[in-house]
Amino acid sequence: MTAGPFVNQDPEKRSMLLTALYVAQEQHGYLTPQAIERVADRLGMSVGQVASTASFYSMYRDKPVGRYIIQVCEGLTCHLAGGAEILVEQIGERLHIKPGETTPDGLFSLTTVQCLAACGSSPAMRINDTLYENVTPEMMDMLLNELGGA
């Protein structure tokens, strides 16, 4: 776990938990029970404490996910710009998944998220670490083609 140097910097080890959980999640794309145990061990916390914190935050995952995680914003302003529903439907037609599901080949996961702070350029979505703004169905098609979606 590469959070080593961070862990010693802070007066309280526990304060590095959010960072440590991100690092632990990188390995398998989600937090395995083993990863939770390792984090607890490194930070001198109980497994229960670590799991409790991890379960509070939506960006920590407790289940395996696809290689590409598509997060469509379903906030109000994205909706006003013709967003979430249309894009979710389009993805459903192409990849045959609903929000919360992963394609059988493990390539794509789909979720809906709340406001991405891109209301000035809605509809917005994220694929892994990249934010896409002013998303159109054409753009979505192109992106899915590039990433290998059937």
Place this chain on the structure above:
Amino acid sequence: MYEPILLKRANLPRSETIDVYLENGGYKALEKALRGNTPAELIDIMKRSKLRGRGGAGFPAGLKWSFMPTDDQVKYLLVNTDEGEPGTFKDRELVEKDPHQIIEGAIIAAYAVGAQHAYVYIRGEFFLGVKRWIKAISDAYAHGYLGQDILGSGYCLDMTVTRGAGAYICGEETAMINSLEGLRGEPRLKPPYPAQQGYLGAPTLVHNVETLAHVPHIVLNGPEWYASIGTEQSAGPKVFCVSGHVFKRGVYELPLGTPLSELIYDYAGGVPGNKRIKAVIPGGASTPALTADQLDVTLDFESLAEAGSALGTGAVVVLNEDTCMVDVARRTARFFAHESCGRCTPCRVGSRRLVEELDRVADGEGTGADLDRIESLCNGIFGHTFCPMGDAMVMPIMSSLKTFRNEFVDHVANGGCPTCR
């Protein structure tokens, strides 16, 4: 035409770099503050500037600084970059386009209150923002603006970044402190306030990034100059975010006290398709919507409160005549139900019950009794939750139910919405 102060560098090429910042007057305020002012003088300057917090609550910044103990115990600064109020995207812009402006303000604030460490808590979803923050902090260290003996003053300050992990409630200061300590992001009981007992029990000054971005300009140009911008009680400029049904969505910096109609028509270009405006949400999803006959209201803390709403984060969402207000209310409720931290029952259960009721009415399956239940749920939540999020959720819904009552009644009477279908 108003000349932007906070966004003056935002459209320069490579505006996020320390080179461009330094070429355009950057870190001059820090030099002035560290060489020319005592911490007490800076607190006085901040009070005279009348700067009020830009994160939503509008608390006077100088007063907040003065609440910090002046002895030499361990103290912290917490920079709130957890922007998540729907409709708001100003902090993302400020961080991505001009991070050094915030860092400079943060160092001055930290020096004024005697903080040894500044923690930046940034929304987990802001991937570019995180990169820009870290790069900017590392460049500030390299130039001697952070670290040991800053500019030969003897003052030392460290700054680190912590990424949040997707919880709106962590924008609330005590929830943010819990999150920073590795706990669930649930709010704490106040008092004690963070200035008494914050991060790790130490006095902690918490500021929104936009608030800190004002600080270098106040130090450089003087508090009287700053207080002359805006209105008597709402001083200075504000970064507004305009979204929804307008031609030019985006961020606009204007003095507080600018008429709402000017922002919508002169800056954001008005409403496409010759549509009329039905409503405007003036300060983010938790502020009650204004109606079309209230567009002359000026954008400042007092006027918007008088108009029955709030300045909030300055996130203006314009809704045209075709917008279904029942749908807006249910989407607002969905957001808050999703983000409820679960700590207290009125918010945790109440928000979900509200979504169920609003869904029923919006989908045309509601009755008059559902409207009564929505009202009673709102009354049950308002003022009865552990933190302000309960009020934030129900205020826009209660107001909408009153102002746009005919739309709710129509949904019940006609079994659905003529606009949505």
